[in-house]
Amino acid sequence: MLDQGNTAFVLIMAALVLFMTPGLAFFYGGLVKAKSVISMMMMSFGAIALVGVLWVLYGYAIAFANHGAGTNVAGIVGFFSIDWNQIGLGQAFEEAKASTINAAYPSMAFVGFQATFAIITVALISGAIADRAKFGAWMIFAGVWVTVVYFPVASWVFNLTSGMFATWGVIDFAGGTAVHINAGAAGLALALVLGKRVGFAKGAHKPHNPPFVLLGAAILWFGWFGFNAGSEGAADGIAALAWVNTLAAPAAAILGWLLIEKLKDGKATSVGAASGAVAGLVAITPACAALTPGWGILLGFLAGVVCCFAIDLKYKLGFDDSLDVVGVHLVGGIFGTLYLGFFADDTGLIYSGSFEQLGKQAVAALAVLVYSFVLAFVIGFAIEKTIGFRVKTEDEVAGIDTAVHGEEGYVLYEERDETPVSVR
Template sequence: MNTAPAPMPPAYDSGDTAWLLASTAMVLLMTPGLAFFYGGMVRTQHILMMIKMSFAALAFGTLVWWAIGYSLAFGPDVGGAGLIGNLDHVFMHDIGLTTLTGHIPTYVYSTFQMGFAIITVALISGSIADRATMKGWLVFVVLWLLIVYVPLAHWVFDQDGWIVKHLGALDFAGGLPVELNSGVAGLAVALVLRAPRDFARREERPNNVPLVVIGAGLLWFGWFGFNSGSALSDQGTASAAFINTQLGAAGAMVTWPLVEKWRTGTVTTMGVVSSAVAGMVAITPACGEVDTLGAVITGLVVGAVCAFAITLKYRFGVDDTLDVVGVHGVGGLVGLIMVGLFATARISGKKGLFHGGGWGLLGKQLVAIVCVMAFSFILTWIIAKAVDLAVGFRAKDEYESVPGTERERAYDFQTAERLGALVSGKAVTSDDELVRQITRLLRAREESK
């Protein structure tokens, strides 16, 4: 016998729910987009490993969030200090079809926040591309989400979190727990896993620039849901976050290429797409707090700053392979500071320094930045070190130059390999070796003319 579904509570809003459902799907698409983005940036033999690391974050992040992560991040606050939630909602206990968070079903809100958790830990994989083991990564994902990400999500996203409730800092869509956190955590993990022997002289070339562009496009699309969905409604703030996201990306795409042209004499496709990502990173905490002029200025500033920041890894000898620290860490830092400078009462109700609000908000932003950086770096370093000692996190040195023993490859070079072996009389052991052999053959042909 069919029974009618239970009626929704009066507070339920179908329009806002529909918008958050769409935003959630967009946010969840960002991690497969990141898989393409990272996959195209690494050497050929590592592309599948990078893709699998992102999809592992999708699977394990989803289950961790469902089992305990959501409860610790958004359950009733323990002790009133705003540090962590309780275990009332483990395995989504006591949450039904008609349970609301505000005026949106809790199932929808929880899945939206799940997407944030997944993309944050997936971002860290870019700092250790080509030198991490999969078993170490899987253990790290689970531990890091529970020990580092979940408390930070409670601090910033929960209404009782100490950063938003007690400190009064502003972070509209996750500059602290997502962007700054992933960048600082990436730095800690990169230090634990150490740079390869030839890091200083090795030229990292993307294996597939169009794949990087496709990944960046998916990230760009998802970012509108990431930022605008954080308004939790389809009202004016969501529209401000929407246009500010576009303006921030556009601003960064002007200044980063200018810096690149000045430094190297050319503008690369990689620089262009990376600048768009940097712009959206910086506007994430500010998109619902600043007006359109503030968004443009944020983009212009972060494009120039991040273009320089990504070169610092060579000066300090830290192999942040795919520039997670330089783009997400530094970009998030810039965006959070811009909130303290350009927040306008017309959008957020609070004024930044340049809108007559004095130094108060900027000071709160700086306190939040320092606390999150210290918390993330220290705990991430401990987790990464423990994982390395317990199960092995850093791959053997040979993995950096010789492909793994997997039977699948990103590109089928089998026919070309046979041809290369036939011409040179030497077996081809990797895609890189194939490229070297073909290059030698072509060079010899040119020299013989």
């Protein structure tokens, strides 16, 4: 018999994760200048549209080739392969029509849940190229990158039947490598391809709408419970542990980030609180089901501290990662992934006395970082040299909303017809 409780659980968690992408749009939209807010938010909504379609057409067939019975798999299983029976979700559709399914949930529910991961991963990258990217070029990049990078990497991490990381014994419960290191590495590559914004310097580009940033962070945190707890695929004790760690770690990360802000700059800011929460959420993602809540709090606090320092790397190293995708997602993802090598229950160094788990975590993090960075750089460079990825300088200075989308984020007054009216 089909477990309807777990089916409902997975579907609700999928809806929560999908809600994260509009939350990201608010988070990123508040961080850019007022004349770029439409462009920034549209990049997230564009990811929902494009990746949602590609996932159904062939993304699932690549990410979960050899997942279950009755497959027709071609390619290198565990690295890059495709299940031809799942093109257009044909096999999942036939299963969904069956009157009796003996499983915790139908595979179509899992299809929907994993689709939302693909969408948010692509959307995350856009923060690295805020204020200066063409929408059409972004959509081309998103389609190619998700096909040749995200779908295979998702298979490495989430395909427990044949994925490389499952075979190696890597711990990544909800996507620290597949989502955050993956997106952070791609964001770094695109930041290098597009170059620095006009007037790039520390303090030169301030968030135009901190309330949007806080709203976006709140929505992200809300959706992240689906992201982490939902990855268990069942309403059980592991899901509950993941939920509690998803509360505790980002809460501690806010404290860590604000402490460093106060010590560095003399003020604890609302944007810092929002950024700290996201940093803690990123770090706990791979670890939420493998840490006691106490170790989860420590991870969150340290992630807040580390990422608060990491966002200044772009000024020291000279790359313009507009909204700190590298400092938060790449650094936070690496930190959370490696932390498991020390503190993962049973296999971490303090429990096992062995560096074996740390070695596995390090290899996984490096593999995703290099694979994503190289291919993202090649794809972005090809787009820039052909149709162009970056908007014209004059459009960037003026704000790209009008030039790219023909819209303004804020219309503060309506022009009135001043034609004199004759009085009789």
